[in-house]
Amino acid sequence: MNFIRNYSVKLGVISSLPIGYYFYQENLQNSRIKKYSYQEISQHNSSKKGIWVTHKNKVYDITNFIESHPGGIDKIMLAAGNPLEPYWNYYKQPQKKEVYDILDSMEIGVIEDYNPDKFKNLKDEYIQEPIRSPELKFHSAKPCNAETPIDEIHKNPITPNDLWYIRNHNPVPIIKPEDYELDFFINTKFINKFTLEDLKKMKSKKVITTIQCGGNRRGEFDKTSGTQWGIGAISTAEWEGIPLCNLLENYNAKYIHFEGYDGVKSSIPFKKGRNCFGDVLVAYKMNGVELPRDHGYPVRIIVPGYVGIKNIKWLKKITLSNEEVDGPWQRGMAYKILPGSIRCLEDVSKIDLDKIDTIEELPIQSCITHIEEIQENINNKNFRIHGYTYSSKPMIFPRVDVSIDGGKTWKIAGVNPHFEDLLKFKWGWALWSVDVKIDDTPCDIICMASDKGTVQPSDIKDIWNIRGLANNSVHKKLLEKV
Ligand SMILES: Nc1nc2c(c(=O)[nH]1)N[C@H]1C(S)=C(S)[C@@H](COP(=O)(O)O)O[C@H]1N2
Ligand SMILES: [Mo]
Numbered sequence: 001m002n003f004i005r006n007y008s009v010k011l012g013v014i015s016s017l018p019i020g021y022y023f024y025q026e027n028l029q030n031s032r033i034k035k036y037s038y039q040e041i042s043q044h045n046s047s048k049k050g051i052w053v054t055h056k057n058k059v060y061d062i063t064n065f066i067e068s069h070p071g072g073i074d075k076i077m078l079a080a081g082n083p084l085e086p087y088w089n090y091y092k093q094p095q096k097k098e099v100y101d102i103l104d105s106m107e108i109g110v111i112e113d114y115n116p117d118k119f120k121n122l123k124d125e126y127i128q129e130p131i132r133s134p135e136l137k138f139h140s141a142k143p144c145n146a147e148t149p150i151d152e153i154h155k156n157p158i159t160p161n162d163l164w165y166i167r168n169h170n171p172v173p174i175i176k177p178e179d180y181e182l183d184f185f186i187n188t189k190f191i192n193k194f195t196l197e198d199l200k201k202m203k204s205k206k207v208i209t210t211i212q213c214g215g216n217r218r219g220e221f222d223k224t225s226g227t228q229w230g231i232g233a234i235s236t237a238e239w240e241g242i243p244l245c246n247l248l249e250n251y252n253a254k255y256i257h258f259e260g261y262d263g264v265k266s267s268i269p270f271k272k273g274r275n276c277f278g279d280v281l282v283a284y285k286m287n288g289v290e291l292p293r294d295h296g297y298p299v300r301i302i303v304p305g306y307v308g309i310k311n312i313k314w315l316k317k318i319t320l321s322n323e324e325v326d327g328p329w330q331r332g333m334a335y336k337i338l339p340g341s342i343r344c345l346e347d348v349s350k351i352d353l354d355k356i357d358t359i360e361e362l363p364i365q366s367c368i369t370h371i372e373e374i375q376e377n378i379n380n381k382n383f384r385i386h387g388y389t390y391s392s393k394p395m396i397f398p399r400v401d402v403s404i405d406g407g408k409t410w411k412i413a414g415v416n417p418h419f420e421d422l423l424k425f426k427w428g429w430a431l432w433s434v435d436v437k438i439d440d441t442p443c444d445i446i447c448m449a450s451d452k453g454t455v456q457p458s459d460i461k462d463i464w465n466i467r468g469l470a471n472n473s474v475h476k477k478l479l480e481k482v
């Protein structure tokens with residue numbers, strides 16, 4: 001039909017051939033008759049169901065066109081099932097006539113419940129998102145929330161940058177290195193500013209840290225709000241940057257606030273940043289290269305041992321203050337572990353959130369990441385169980401015990417052979433493995449970390465909290481039939 005349409009447009013307009021013109025008219029009239037609702041259009045967002053977009057009141061089926069879209073498939077797929085206005089508005093300049101001509105040939109109807117004001121001034125702020133590895137486990141694209149692939153963790157004590165988990169609250173800011181500026185304030189008073197060049201000239205340090213999102217393993221809780229993370233909202237890198245303590249030598253305060261270019265803010269106690277053993281970094285490199293955009297380009301703060309949200313990306317401003325920073329990530333319920341008796345928002349409204357501290361360190365953790373079938377070895381073992389364990393405390397690597405009989409007997413895990421230099425991982429996780437003999441499948445495998453009296457809780461119900469934070473209950477993984 002498209003072919004006929006294109007052809008007949010030419011014929012109809014240029015040579016006025018009666019037959020071509022007839023087809024053109026008929027096609028136009030048919031397509032005008034078809035009406036689709038916004039709801040119906042939004043469902044056409046995959047090659048399976050067809051990819052539709054709208055412009056003004058018209059609906060277009062662009063399924064066969066996307067492969068050849070000059071801007072790339074990923075860009076046009078952002079608009080799948082949606083109006084084009086927010087994307088075109090983003091680029092500001094008007095579209096060329098050819099673009100309308102191409103679209104015209106794909107018109108399939110009009111919007112039934114068309115509202116001209118709905119998208120007129122809307123901009124899709126996500127159009128410039130970075131390209132991401134398809135190996136990540138995506139929970140959402142706008143904003144991007146994605147886990148590191150857990151099957152790979154045992155091979156990678158340092159998570160490769162493209163496999164790092166991503167936790168964004170907003171579109172990734174676009175920051176040109178030459179425009180970058182980090183401001184330093186005491187309360188509301190401006191003290192100093194640093195360009196990227198200034199920062200790179202200062203004495204730097206490298207620190208390996210694991211960052212774990214406060215919501216890691218939220219998905220295992222019953223009914224909580226927020227991204228339903230599995231065990232992959234955790235990753236490890238070597239960061240390079242300026243020790244924050246070097247910038248704070250002459251100052252004193254109670255708190256240090258960090259604010260990102262996307263408006264996300266959090267604060268930490270002054271003593272964590274001022275103490276050079278706290279290893280807080282104003283970081284501009286991740287695993288030897290400049291920070292990827294998703295992870296804070298060009299500069300982020302790294303707060304070893306503290307929950308993910310403290311590690312503010314796209315760092316815009318550091319403020320010293322005697323008060324905690326305001327905003328939901330510090331003072332709201334987002335990172336406060338409320339008692340299990342608080343079951344709904346109405347319960348939350350009855351308590352004084354100011355009296356409850358926000359998370360800094362997270363409790364000891366361990367998870368099973370991979371079950372590997374191995375050649376029966378001399379000890380008669382046929383499976384190797386892999387996992388990670390993480391303590392927020394420096395130089396602490398919890399002991400991990402593994403059970404394959406529902407917790408009756410336990411076997412202590414050893415250091416994963418890929419994981420050679422534990423000492424470099426002062427603020428990092430430790431990867432462990434243990435060989436076991438399993439004859440009957442399916443089999444539940446359990447791991448439990450402990451450190452001198454602190455153990456992972458065995459019942460997840462005991463640590464339930466409305467925001468689903470800090471889940472460190474003993475981890476189970478099922479070995480299915482082999
Ligand atoms: N500016 C800014 N910083 C941020 C966030 C954000 O959305 N904006 N997310 C925080 C959260 S909740 C986590 S868990 C970590 C995730 O860091 P990553 O995306 O590099 O893994 O960044 C933190 N820093
Ligand atoms: Mo997070």
